Amino acid sequence: MAVTIKDVAKKAGVNASTVSRVIKDSSEISDRTKTKVRKAMMELGYTRNAAARILASGKANTIGVVFPPVLDKSSQPFFMKILTAINETARKFNVSIAIATGHTQTDLKKQVRMMYSERRVDGFIVLYAGKTDIIREYLLGNSIPFVLVGTPSEQQNEITHIDNDNKLLGREAVRHLATLGHRNIAFVTDTTDGEVFSERYQGFSEEMVSQNLTKSLVKFDRSFSIGRETALVVMDDVLTLKVMERLNALGFRVPDDISIITYNNSIFGTITHPFLTTFDINVVRLGQAAVEKFLDLLNNNPSYHEKTVIPFELILRESTKAR
Amino acid sequence: MAVTIKDVAKKAGVNASTVSRVIKDSSEISDRTKTKVRKAMMELGYTRNAAARILASGKANTIGVVFPPVLDKSSQPFFMKILTAINETARKFNVSIAIATGHTQTDLKKQVRMMYSERRVDGFIVLYAGKTDIIREYLLGNSIPFVLVGTPSEQQNEITHIDNDNKLLGREAVRHLATLGHRNIAFVTDTTDGEVFSERYQGFSEEMVSQNLTKSLVKFDRSFSIGRETALVVMDDVLTLKVMERLNALGFRVPDDISIITYNNSIFGTITHPFLTTFDINVVRLGQAAVEKFLDLLNNNPSYHEKTVIPFELILRESTKAR
DNA sequence: CTGAAAGCGCTTACAG
DNA sequence: CTGAAAGCGCTTACAG
Structure with a gap:
């Protein structure tokens, strides 16, 4: 019922694989063909099927965002703010986000494990840096890509993290x-x-x-x-x-x-x-950097884990005064 | 590399389709077979692949959550709170959630449209009820399933919504x-x-x-x-x-x-x-009801659109006093 | 109650 | 530069 790559291929008079290549703007395809195919896509109103792409490519193109295992995340504006920043940055890179929330570490871990083993996500952005955290242990122990917003008290050299100074x-x-x-x-x-x-x-x-x-x-x-x-x-x-x-x-x-x-x-x-x-x-920058660093980690698989330090800014208002 | 339905089938000595039926706990399968297959799944550590399931079944099993097109969602604890409630309720029903955030209606609509046309989501929970809203128009115009948290000023009979009185x-x-x-x-x-x-x-x-x-x-x-x-x-x-x-x-x-x-x-x-x-x-109940009503809408496709009224509670503290 | 087969809509070596 | 084919890992009529 939805229009597929085949419909586009037929309309444009090319093979489905060519359409696929046009979609990812492969440099192998001639401009003439690209134009032709794009026209057909436009006319048919084609959008690619996310699930099919994920299945065929083996990449979820999705980042899991892990919230801290506390009851009331809503009392700290930080979380909604960074979530928004992460979502918007992710969009720019054409990746989606999924979220994991739970009241206990156990609950949260179950969720995180499920997300990863069902291949819903390629890895995680963890939004907290508690002392001992079984989620972090799990991720580290299974070599699952993740970045941390905050500074871990241990294993700083094994964890890519983003924080202020x-x-x-x-x-x-x-x-x-x-x-x-x-x-x-x-x-x-x-x-x-x-x-x-x-x-x-x-x-x-x-x-x-x-x-x-x-x-x-x-x-x-x-x-x-x-x-x-x-x-x-x-x-x-x-x-x-x-x-x-x-x-x-x-x-x-x-x-x-x-x-x-x-x-x-x-x-x-x-x-x-x-x-x-x-x-x-600078919560927005923290969120942006988290996405960027995660993608870097995922795609370039660097052998080192660096810390990214986000600058801050003093906002002068009314609560301080010269004496 | 990951263990698939085939691996389980081989190990259990059955056909892949049987494994698939065991996964969804089909009543057609004998208990003996179920036990056998489940044992094999356990031993191999099988988890099903989300993308394959979505592709084959045609159901995303995911709800898109739409935040209002305002800059600062973080100043209102409501949003993080309901997001958490929605996520937790969704998990109970084995569905995932995806989020849409944007600063403008146009931006947001683009996102919503993309999520739906890529078949990432089956429909939406909209977290606001602004006067004229192009997202709502779009959803309504294309018969995309959605529920609204809040009370729309128009078309109340065409929109399933959840609100307090x-x-x-x-x-x-x-x-x-x-x-x-x-x-x-x-x-x-x-x-x-x-x-x-x-x-x-x-x-x-x-x-x-x-x-x-x-x-x-x-x-x-x-x-x-x-x-x-x-x-x-x-x-x-x-x-x-x-x-x-x-x-x-x-x-x-x-x-x-x-x-x-x-x-x-x-x-x-x-x-x-x-x-x-x-x-x-009662934000938690608002979120729960939103998920439940959405799922009801999606699965049973009722011909009417009802309003669900969530009760509230007076919290007596220090700012009121008899005179 | 279970199996064999087709198909979901893509991507990606492999050929040419 | 493009095509034909195999395959990603499931689900689901269809048979029996």
């Missing part, structure tokens, strides 16, 4: 605040797990020391309070909103009494005032 | 506030477009009138202010945060001076105090 992100936060005259700065976090925290904090610490400033590390919890700090570096913007509420209750005003600089530049930074001074981690 | 949502907001003793209530919105607004506002109005209360409609913008109202019904929780900031600046305190009830129950309602009293619209 989190250490530099820590340093730059300090630099900005120091420029504004702050000398007593705390790093505020709600989690001390993961590479993101440790690298940012390390960068923060190094810069504080090298500039001879007074630093502290504060874990945000029920009893959160601050001492003589005049500025804070906060792990992300949602946390910042909570921190600010707390500071308010304690009688501090942002930015008049306390400056805050944070990360992610999500929508949470511009809902209520003061709008947040924040680092934009 | 927005009118009731408007009514219930009033009822809650009235119970708390509020008699002067404003409906606050930042947009007067779309069915969601008009239905909620209609329900709000009807209930206000029937309870003989004093109502007003306030558009939220730079000059936002309120008069003698003691309570507000606000279109969504992000807007509520902005409204609250404004009220604060004007010297009103929530909930002491003004009660607020809102919609969506997203993360935005519980970041800072007062936590928001809000209606949970």
Whole structure:
């Protein structure tokens, strides 16, 4: 019922294989034939059948995107944003994407394994870098092509990954605040797990020391309070909103009494005032690079696994101020 | 290289067609044979090839999920949440999902058309119900199966759709506030477009009138202010945060001076105090129903197009108070 | 209850 | 530069 390569071939007066070659714009085919065939395709409204192509070529031309095994992915705008970026970049390269979501690692792994063994996907983009992850183990153990968005805590040389320079992100936060005259700065976090925290904090610490400033590390919890700090570096913007509420209750005003600089530049930074001074981690580029690197991995099968570092940008808004 | 149906057939000493029947658990096959074949599948680690199955059966077993043509889908937790729910429900029915995202209607339509004509998907779940939408027109015009999450402003009888009862949502907001003793209530919105607004506002109005209360409609913008109202019904929780900031600046305190009830129950309602009293619209059920209804549409091809109404739930928190 | 065969719509060596 | 043929791994009438 749908129009096939054969219909086109007949109409154009060529063999089906020729039509196939025209479709992939093979340089072997003469321009005359190409024009003729393309005209026939146009007239018949031909579109190629994805399944037939995949079956015959042995390539799924599809990337699986793996979301973290947590319940609420929707509270972090990051995921929808990178998904969109990945999808749009993939389209540019004429590949599709499939997604894997699950609440537990086991669930997720089952899904990932199924996708790959049914040959639905050529490999994966993994959107998280948890400490020990059975999906990563599985992929690594079976030599399945994948790239990671984030920085794995182990086997960095065996995993192609894309991330920001989190250490530099820590340093730059300090630099900005120091420029504004702050000398007593705390790093505020709600989690001390993961590479993101440790690298940012390390960068923060190094810069504080090298500039001879007074630093502290504060874990945000029920009893959160601050001492003589005049500025804070906060792990992300949602946390910042909570921190600010707390500071308010304690009688501090942002930015008049306390400056805050944070990360992610999500929508949470511009809902209520003061709008947040924040680092934009360039999620779109992270997604684009993930696709590009994955395709590179798949097609050129390089023997090394590199890290791609995506630049970030400081967005100056209202939560930091010179003292 | 991968193990195929033939390998299994040989190992089990049967014909390939028998294996195929065992896979789909056909009632024609004897239990003895089934056991034998399944054992062979296990031992060889067989998984069926998705592309071959799709090609031979003519069914993609995949649903395309269409996101709205707006730039920033990530600022609304709704999308990631429903995507997850859809994906998980789809898995239960052994179907896959593919996604279509684009910044413009044209872009999106191109994608949707391509997905369908390449036979990648059997149809679509459309996640928005804009006024005039060329994607919807295209789907309708070509009799492509699809369901809509939301309520279309036209052709409601030709479109299978899933939504909350927005009118009731408007009514219930009033009822809650009235119970708390509020008699002067404003409906606050930042947009007067779309069915969601008009239905909620209609329900709000009807209930206000029937309870003989004093109502007003306030558009939220730079000059936002309120008069003698003691309570507000606000279109969504992000807007509520902005409204609250404004009220604060004007010297009103929530909930002491003004009660607020809102919609969506997203993360935005519980970041800072007062936590928001809000209606949970049950996004997970919306997603599940979308998949179920789509599959029903596809397999049973009913001659009518029904609306499925998903119940909601009032989440009482801190932003409403008796006066 | 099971088998043999045709066919789904492509791609890709192999020939010429 | 183009064609003829085999094959990708399934499903599904058709027979028996």
